[in-house]
Amino acid sequence: MLKVAVIGLGNMGWHHARNYFETSEAELVAVSDINPEVCQKAAEKFRTRPYLNYQEMLSKEKPDAVSIVVPTSLHKKVALDCIHAHIPILIEKPIAGTLEEGDEISETADKNNVPIMIGHIERFNPAVLALKELIVTQKLDQVTSILVRRVGIYPSQIKDANVIIDIAVHDIDICNYLLDGKPTSVHSKAGKALNSERADFATLYLDYHGIEVFIQVNWITPVKIRELNVTAVNGYAELNYLTQKLKLYESNYERTFDSFGDFVVKFGNPNIKELNIKNAEPLKQELISFLDCVKNGKKMLVTAQEGLIALDIALKAIKSCEKNQIVEV
């Protein structure tokens, strides 16, 4: 069984520790956080050893794999320390705060032959996987547009990232995954509504070689909404990331001529199908996949390269806001 550890036990890291504790695929040998109370509490809850200093933890426990769940601005420092200790890592999204930092992580990992995965959790959402299948099997053929909403209240613990870097990056990665590539350009607008420090609302318009993607993100809507809708020539799909429900509307139309001889498209009622999806906790699926790749030397399902592409697009969206112009990707 793999010996695993978690560095950073805040909002997200706590759930990494919980899932490792609950799975039979790994043994949670240690946890680390600079906050003594949090560290002790997690160690008691998940029956493991606490460390205030993660470097001491790495050298004493010699884990086979580590989750890095510290604030984004610290990803580089912690990741490089793990890589130099030759420990495979799962780095929470986004890979880093800047492209330079992300590149350094990725290059150092390659040079030292250390596998890394980026925690783009929605890749493991069963509804997203089912949607990808609809596209691959052409049940949704010739996608013309994707519309995403990821809105809700402000997460007070985030102090080093704006709404684009922190949450739009999820949907940028998902659209890259669904559309098998990256956009050619991005145009974005953002602003500060309730927060004077960082942008807390934004809209992104991404052009994937003619396929339009529109992403709305914010930390101001009092209700949590996480939805993605796909329009294709032969149908339309509505995905809810939270409930993991996916509804497919199969188009029902014929091309014909009206009584004046003009060409028309006649629509009948669509066939509506609620897909049968087995709900699963995306983080659990992500961690099991990470462990499987470490154990069996498989390629990670979300690579550093993909994490870098998502970050690059998010940073270009920010540049687009600042310059108020379209930015090439």
Ligand SMILES: NC(=O)c1ccc[n+]([C@@H]2O[C@H](COP(=O)([O-])OP(=O)(O)OC[C@H]3O[C@@H](n4cnc5c(N)ncnc54)[C@H](O)[C@@H]3O)[C@@H](O)[C@H]2O)c1
């Ligand atoms: N995949 C997702 O859906 C998702 C959701 C939330 C956060 N995240 C990502 O997870 C990361 C952490 O976010 P969060 O919301 O959990 O933040 P957080 O502030 O709640 O937690 C960070 C924790 O790291 C600890 N820490 C700081 N420096 C440390 C160090 N040197 N050694 C050990 N611990 C240290 C802090 O004390 C804190 O407990 C960020 O990169 C964020 O983008 C991802």
